[in-house]
Amino acid sequence: MEFKVPTMAELMAAGEEPEILFWVGCAGSYDERAQKITRDICKILHHVGIKYAVLGTEESCTGDPAKRAGNEFLFQMQAMTNIEVLNAYNIKKIVTGCPHCFNTIKNEYPGLGGSYEVIHHTQLIQDLINEGKLKAEGGESFKGRKITYHDPCYLGRANGIYEAPRKALEVLDAELVEMKRCKSNGLCCGAGGAQMFKEPEKGNKDINVERIDEALQTNPQVIAAGCPFCMTMLSDGIKLKDKEQEVKVLDIAEITVRANGL
Amino acid sequence: MVSQILFLLLTLAAVGLFTVNFRKIIRNIRLGKDIDRSDQPQKRLMTMLRVAFGQSKMVVRPIPAFLHFFVYVGFVIINIEVLEIMIDGLFGTHRIFHGLGGLYNFLIGSFEILALTVWLSCVIFLIRRHVLKLKRFRGVEMTSWPKSDANYILITEILLMTAFLLMNAADAKLQTLGASHYVSAGSFPVSQFFMGILPNSESALITLERACWWFHIVGILAFLNYLPYSKHFHILFAFPNTYFSNLKPKGAFTNMASVTNEVKAMLDPSFVPAETEPGKFGAKDVTDLNWVNLMNAYTCTECGRCTSVCPANITGKLLSPRKIMMDTRDRVTEVGKNIDKHGQDYQDGKSLLDDYISREEIWACTSCNACVEACPVNIDPLQIIMELRQFAVMEESQAPASINAMMGNIENNQAPWKYSPADRLNWAEGN
Numbered sequence: 001m002e003f004k005v006p007t008m009a010e011l012m013a014a015g016e017e018p019e020i021l022f023w024v025g026c027a028g029s030y031d032e033r034a035q036k037i038t039r040d041i042c043k044i045l046h047h048v049g050i051k052y053a054v055l056g057t058e059e060s061c062t063g064d065p066a067k068r069a070g071n072e073f074l075f076q077m078q079a080m081t082n083i084e085v086l087n088a089y090n091i092k093k094i095v096t097g098c099p100h101c102f103n104t105i106k107n108e109y110p111g112l113g114g115s116y117e118v119i120h121h122t123q124l125i126q127d128l129i130n131e132g133k134l135k136a137e138g139g140e141s142f143k144g145r146k147i148t149y150h151d152p153c154y155l156g157r158a159n160g161i162y163e164a165p166r167k168a169l170e171v172l173d174a175e176l177v178e179m180k181r182c183k184s185n186g187l188c189c190g191a192g193g194a195q196m197f198k199e200p201e202k203g204n205k206d207i208n209v210e211r212i213d214e215a216l217q218t219n220p221q222v223i224a225a226g227c228p229f230c231m232t233m234l235s236d237g238i239k240l241k242d243k244e245q246e247v248k249v250l251d252i253a254e255i256t257v258r259a260n261g262l
Numbered sequence: 263m264v265s266q267i268l269f270l271l272l273t274l275a276a277v278g279l280f281t282v283n284f285r286k287i288i289r290n291i292r293l294g295k296d297i298d299r300s301d302q303p304q305k306r307l308m309t310m311l312r313v314a315f316g317q318s319k320m321v322v323r324p325i326p327a328f329l330h331f332f333v334y335v336g337f338v339i340i341n342i343e344v345l346e347i348m349i350d351g352l353f354g355t356h357r358i359f360h361g362l363g364g365l366y367n368f369l370i371g372s373f374e375i376l377a378l379t380v381w382l383s384c385v386i387f388l389i390r391r392h393v394l395k396l397k398r399f400r401g402v403e404m405t406s407w408p409k410s411d412a413n414y415i416l417i418t419e420i421l422l423m424t425a426f427l428l429m430n431a432a433d434a435k436l437q438t439l440g441a442s443h444y445v446s447a448g449s450f451p452v453s454q455f456f457m458g459i460l461p462n463s464e465s466a467l468i469t470l471e472r473a474c475w476w477f478h479i480v481g482i483l484a485f486l487n488y489l490p491y492s493k494h495f496h497i498l499f500a501f502p503n504t505y506f507s508n509l510k511p512k513g514a515f516t517n518m519a520s521v522t523n524e525v526k527a528m529l530d531p532s533f534v535p536a537e538t539e540p541g542k543f544g545a546k547d548v549t550d551l552n553w554v555n556l557m558n559a560y561t562c563t564e565c566g567r568c569t570s571v572c573p574a575n576i577t578g579k580l581l582s583p584r585k586i587m588m589d590t591r592d593r594v595t596e597v598g599k600n601i602d603k604h605g606q607d608y609q610d611g612k613s614l615l616d617d618y619i620s621r622e623e624i625w626a627c628t629s630c631n632a633c634v635e636a637c638p639v640n641i642d643p644l645q646i647i648m649e650l651r652q653f654a655v656m657e658e659s660q661a662p663a664s665i666n667a668m669m670g671n672i673e674n675n676q677a678p679w680k681y682s683p684a685d686r687l688n689w690a691e692g693n
Contacts, residue, residue, distance in 0.1 A: 005690040026677040028689070035689035042690075056687040060676030068629045069665050070544065070651030072518045074672055076525040084529075107514030112522065153630040158513025181571075184635050185322070188573040193629030197668035197678055201626040204578030211573075 001039060003046050007056040008089050018053040020045075020124075021091045023105065025098035026061050027228035033235065034097075034228035040257040041097050041121050047262050048133045052095075058085055062104040069194035076112065079104075083114035093117040095124045097253070099154035099227045100192075106159070120155055122165040122226050122252045129171050139261030142172035147255075148179055148220040150211070150234060151186035152227035165226050168252050172259055177218040187211050191229035212237030216247070223249045269351035269479075276483035283490035287560055290598040294553035299506040309640070310505040319638040323567070326390075329383040333419070336380035337497065340426070343373050347479050357433075360447030370448035374430060378452045381423040384416045391416075398566040401575075403585035408493065408564055415494045422481045429474035431456035432467045439464055444471075496563035500639045503561040506554055507640035512631045515648060518543070544652025547613040548594040551649055558641040559591035568633035568643060574626040581626035583633035583643035589618035590646060615650050624650045625662055 011018055022045065028038040045052045063078030082105075086094075094116050096102040106118035119127075128134040136142070147169055155161045162183045169176055181187045190200070190207025200206060212234060215223050223238070225231045234249045250258075299306075312318045317334065320327040349358045360366050391399050391412060399412070431453035436444040438457075441464050461467060489495050496503075521543070523535035545551045568583035569575050575582050593614045600608045615624075627647045634642050654660045661669070668678045676683050 001690060001693065005687075007687070024686075024689070026679065029686045030677060030679055030681045030689075035692060038689050039692065054687070054690075057683055059686060060683065061672050061678060063672070065678050066669055066672055067515060068648070069661060069669065070648065070653075070655035071661075071669050072521045072543065072652060073525065073656060074669055076517065076521050077528075078672065078676070080525055080529055103511075103513035107511055108517060111517045153628070153632075154513050157631040157635050159511050185571065185632075187571075187576075188628045188630035188632065190573060190628060193627050194665060194668065195628050198625070198662050198664040200577075201574070201579045201581070201622055203574070203626075207573045207577050207628065210577050 001042070003042075005042050006053045008053045008058065009056070011053045012089065016051075017090070019051040020093045020095050021086070021089075022052050022054050023062075023094050023096040023098075023101050024054055024059060025096060025101040025228065027232075028097040029059070031228060031232070033231055037228065037231070037251040037253050038097055040251070040253040040262075041095075043257050043262045044121075044125065044128070044134070044253060045095075047260070048128055055085065055089075062101045064100040064104045065194045065197060067104070067108070068192070069197075075108075079109055079112050079114070083109055083112055086114055086116065091116055093119075095119050095121055097121050097228070099152040099158075100229070103154040103158050120161065120164070120226065122155070122168055123161065125168040125252060125256050126164040129168060134171075134256065134260065136171045136173070136256075136259040137261075140258040142174040142222070142255065142259055145172075145174045145221045146177055146219060147172070147174045147222040147224050148177050148215055148218045149182075149224040149226075149252075150179070150189065150215065150230055151183060152225070152230050153186070153188050153192050155226055156186050157184055165224070165252050168256060169224060172255070174222075177220065179214050179218055181214060187214065189227075189230040189233035191233050196229050196232070206237075208233035208237040209240060212241060216241065216243065220247060222255070223247060224252055224255060225249060226252050263354070266352060266354050272480065272483060273348070273351070276487055280486050280490070283487070286598060286602070287490055287495075289601075290594050291553050291556045291560065293549050293594065293597060294551050294556040295549075297552040297554055299554060302509060305509055306505045309507060309509070310501055313507075313638070313640055314500040314504040317638070319636075319640075322636075329386055332376070332379040332383045333387075336376040336423075339376055340373050340380075342369065343426075344479070344482060347475070351479060356443055357445060357447050360445050366447055367449040370430070371451050374427065374450060374452040377423045377426050381420055381427075384419045384423075388413070388416050398570045401566065401569060401582055401584070402580075403582055403588050404564070404566075408588070411492050411494075412564070414488070415492065418481065418485055418488075422478060422485070425474040425477040425481065427453045428456060429471055429478060431460055432471035432474065435460055436464065436467050436471060439467070441468065493563045496561050496639060499557065499561035503557055504640045506557065508642060508645075512634055518652075542653070543656035544654070545646070545649035546615050546653045546657070548590060548597055550653070551590070551614075551646060555590065555642070555646050555649070556594050558643075558646075559587050559594060561639055562587040562591065562641055563639075564588060565638070567636040567638065568641070571632040571636045573628055573630060573632065579622075579626040580620065581623045583647075585623070586619060586643040586646055587641060590614060593618050615653060619650060621654065621660070623647075624654070625665075627651075 024038050027034040060082060061078050063075035067075035094105060099120060102118055102120045149165055149169060188207060189211055223234055225234055231249060231251060238244055238247055238249055317331060320330055346359050350356055390396050430450050433444060434450045434453060435457045437446045526533045527535055564584055566584050572583050600610050624647050629644060631644060634644055671678050671680050675681060
């Protein structure tokens with residue numbers, strides 16, 4: 001990276017406070033594909049000059065997959081450990097790169113003593129576009145390209161956020177096409193509820209294939225995602241359909257970075 | 263006089279029997295654990311008015327919404343007519359409200375049009391089930407009883423509406439014949455067309471009118487008593503069910519307070535938790551669920567919207583959110599029967615998990631909330647699935663091996679994968 005990503009520990013040592021904490025999440029930290037998205041989110045933060053920081057090695061799993069798998073004990077252990085760290089740094093506002101982290105910190109941490117203003121990175125991008133700090137200039141042109149957006153369950157149905165990611169795409173002057181099942185009726189990619197970490201039960205089709213079939217019906221050049229798990233599932237689906245050349249699966253942060261040439 | 267006494271006895275018996283069965287259902291719902299849903303009464307009221315009264319979630323599917331709207335409005339409004347029937351039946355009067363004059367004519371006219379639309383809608387509903395064979399009305403859980411239940415409801419409604427219209431037709435004809443007792447009242451925009459096919463003799467018409475009158479009211483009383491056994495119970499429970507539904511974002515799962523105490527005590531040895539009952543984690547049987555879960559089960563009308571949007575079910579997995587609700591109702595009904603027969607503490611050795619809902623079903627869920635979103639009366643099958651998972655994981659340590667591995671990784675590496683926590687910031691080095 002061309003710039004250094006600041007950590008909370010460093011800021012604290014320098015006696016500074018960030019405007020916003022970027023919660024990277026496990027996928028964003030370790031998954032190779034998701035790491036690219038993480039770096040792109042940093043590029044956006046860096047570009048607009050928001051004072052931000054990450055927890056780095058002090059971050060740990062929010063506990064979401066443990067909770068959805070039924071292990072409330074492990075979830076709360078993770079949650080309280082994270083809350084201790086967040087509160088010690090006096091964090092007020094958090095942006096996440098993952099809808100699962102977003103949902104957990106926003107909805108399930110307050111009851112355990114961790115109350116923060118939490119936004120997802122697509123909401124941050126929308127805000128920056130609204131404030132005129134981000135445009136779609138100076139980079140790759142998406143004008144007229146066919147883009148379909150896949151709603152992550154934990155952003156959409158779970159939290160009612162349907163507009164922010166779409167607003168971030170509208171600025172591209174691209175041709176936005178909706179899948180038949182979209183917004184509150186969107187079909188899951190198949191990874192939620194800890195499914196990401198296990199083989200699917202016996203059936204006649206994999207959920208991500210069902211979703212990719214539907215996405216491909218819109219004849220897209222780009223399938224836009226907003227979740228690292230959806231990214232994995234959709235990318236796997238595209239690979240299976242041998243459409244990697246024609247159709248790109250990109251996170252909204254990646255599209256934004258490309259459109260702005262960051 | 264005899265008919266008045268007979269009417270009174272029938273009504274008392276029907277209402278009495280219904281009360282007994284209704285109270286049993288309330289008792290069964292109360293077998294569930296407590297959960298506080300008394301907050302934000304105004305918001306709850308608005309939710310009920312919008313979702314149950316205003317049918318706001320039905321409109322997603324316009325055709326059934328349209329048809330259901332007629333049946334629903336018909337059901338609510340024609341009940342005004344039942345009030346008149348009750349008074350007439352008890353006091354031996356005939357069309358007691360005819361004094362309302364023009365308004366009465368308007369009301370009867372409206373009822374007739376509604377009766378016709380209810381009739382037509384029910385016929386179309388039967389066609390959807392039996393001729394078009396919609397996928398939504400099939401599935402493993404739609405065994406013979408649920409299918410028959412739907413048929414009984416639709417056929418009964420068709421018969422009730424037929425009787426109502428024939429009764430009016432006979433009445434209208436009697437009015438034109440100037441039969442005594444049959445005051446000139448009401449307008450008959452629909453039944454006037456049946457007058458031609460009716461007999462001309464006054465006595466035959468009176469017999470027909472009375473027969474239809476009795477069939478209509480006895481039918482309604484019988485139908486009332488069918489409700490507690492049927493999926494049609496939703497006509498009553500849709501209202502409390504939406505009122506007490508979850509108001510939080512769908513992604514916000516409840517944090518278990520008993521676990522919070524334990525975790526706090528672990529992290530801070532000086533923490534002294536408040537005395538709480540040692541309960542079990544999650545749910546193995548219906549009595550481990552909360553009363554809202556159980557009310558959900560009694561409210562379900564098995565429309566299958568949940569199952570038709572479930573990603574697991576769509577892709578051929580065993581999981582069906584509708585089955586989760588039907589199993590919960592069947593099990594809690596069974597537990598209730600056991601209590602009636604053998605007393606409060608009887609254990610039949612069966613449970614919701616395994617005897618009704620299999621492990622394969624609960625582990626197929628992606629927790630995507632599509633079923634919750636789709637339910638027109640705010641039923642939440644996901645919460646029951648999560649409770650069952652909690653029991654399997656926290657009480658039995660019976661998670662699929664890969665899930666155990668994932669949890670082991672979180673415990674040891676603070677991430678669901680086997681990566682070192684020291685490498686968590688390595689992404690910042692890349693390009």
